[in-house]
Amino acid sequence: MAIEADKHKELIKRIKQGERPAFDELIESFKAKGFAIAFNMIGNAEDAKDALQEAFIKMYFGIRGFQERSQFSTWFYRIVVNCSLDFLRKRKRANRVFTELFSGQDGSLKEPEAIDIKSEPAKILIDNEINRCLEECIAGLPERQKACFILKHKNGMKIEEIAQSLNCNPATVKVHLFRAVGNLKKSMSKYKV
Amino acid sequence: MLRCLLIKRKLYDYLEGSLSQIQKIKVKSHLEVCSRCKEELYQLKNILDTASIRKIPQPSVEFWHNFKVDLDRNLNEKLMGSQEVRLKPRYYLKPAFAYILVLIFTLVVGNYLWKRPFVSLKLAAQNEARIDEMESLDEEIETPELNQSEDGYIDELNLIYELDQA
Numbered sequence: 423m424a425i426e427a428d429k430h431k432e433l434i435k436r437i438k439q440g441e442r443p444a445f446d447e448l449i450e451s452f453k454a455k456g457f458a459i460a461f462n463m464i465g466n467a468e469d470a471k472d473a474l475q476e477a478f479i480k481m482y483f484g485i486r487g488f489q490e491r492s493q494f495s496t497w498f499y500r501i502v503v504n505c506s507l508d509f510l511r512k513r514k515r516a517n518r519v520f521t522e523l524f525s526g527q528d529g530s531l532k533e534p535e536a537i538d539i540k541s542e543p544a545k546i547l548i549d550n551e552i553n554r555c556l557e558e559c560i561a562g563l564p565e566r567q568k569a570c571f572i573l574k575h576k577n578g579m580k581i582e583e584i585a586q587s588l589n590c591n592p593a594t595v596k597v598h599l600f601r602a603v604g605n606l607k608k609s610m611s612k613y614k615v
Numbered sequence: 616m617l618r619c620l621l622i623k624r625k626l627y628d629y630l631e632g633s634l635s636q637i638q639k640i641k642v643k644s645h646l647e648v649c650s651r652c653k654e655e656l657y658q659l660k661n662i663l664d665t666a667s668i669r670k671i672p673q674p675s676v677e678f679w680h681n682f683k684v685d686l687d688r689n690l691n692e693k694l695m696g697s698q699e700v701r702l703k704p705r706y707y708l709k710p711a712f713a714y715i716l717v718l719i720f721t722l723v724v725g726n727y728l729w730k731r732p733f734v735s736l737k738l739a740a741q742n743e744a745r746i747d748e749m750e751s752l753d754e755e756i757e758t759p760e761l762n763q764s765e766d767g768y769i770d771e772l773n774l775i776y777e778l779d780q781a
Contacts, residue, residue: 475689
């Protein structure tokens with residue numbers, strides 16, 4: 423871990439001096455984790471690719487301003503999260519999906535039909551349906567709640583890491599998580615999860 | 616009921632394992648007797664488990680190759696763009712420069728307006744002096760002309776008289 427951190431510091435130093443190959447090496451180190459975050463935030467691989475590219479470009483132009491007071495990884499993950507949120511804001515995909523899920527043709531909210539999960543033959547189908555609905559409910563959460571929930575429960579980050587990545591307090595992250603879980607429970611209770 | 620409300624608020628932390636030992640025991644003992652809270656815990660656990668089992672696709676080598684190619688192209692475009700911006704002449708005024716210009720303009724105009732009354736007084740005085748000078752010159756010029764014209768007139772009369780006699 424310490425060796426990796428030293429390697430990253432060296433790479434950052436070289437990038438600051440204008441060495442492009444060092445930037446390529448840094449991409450290799452962070453592309454997988456960055457892609458996982460962007461994919462979980464956005465929900466599809468192609469858009470996640472675009473958001474990640476944007477994040478790497480912003481990182482390249484902003485690395486001279488990186489003071490190395492925090493870890494590079496948290497700084498970079500913050501850029502990825504912000505790029506993903508920007509992407510979602512631009513497309514307004516989250517709102518559209520959420521509206522499509524719960525609104526009727528007239529735009530009014532409709533009650534999802536109750537599903538009987540006790541029927542064995544339909545179990546796999548229902549599980550898939552529940553997964554899909556949950557993903558859409560997560561996509562419909564407010565920005566900060568969604569970011570906290572995804573980073574915690576999908577990317578497996580610790581609360582302190584999330585706080586650093588989102589540039590806020592650990593207590594704030596806990597509040598967002600609590601609210602996100604409450605909202606998801608409310609939405610998913612209609613499916614008798 | 617009130618106890619249930621308090622316990623429900625702690626279920627998420629209970630699942631995350633972030634409660635203190637005493638609180639954990641309290642929640643656990645409540646869950647053993649309360650079926651509603653137990654059901655709530657079950658729902659919460661299901662949601663968190665379902666959320667965490669979603670698999671992230673493992674992108675292929677080709678995907679990453681395309682990613683790198685696109686990234687290099689976009690980065691080069693942005694680098695070229697920033698150089699072009701640097702090469703372009705700047706026709707716009709920077710705010711500080713604009714402030715300085717406005718200040719200089721104000722000083723010049725103020726200075727002009729401040730000096731203006733004295734200039735007009737000076738001009739008025741000069742005009743009066745010129746008028747006096749002109750009047751005195753006129754007086755000087757008019758007198759010899761008159762004298763000259765009288766003598767000439769007499770000379771002419773004398774000449775006419777002499778001619779008549781002749």
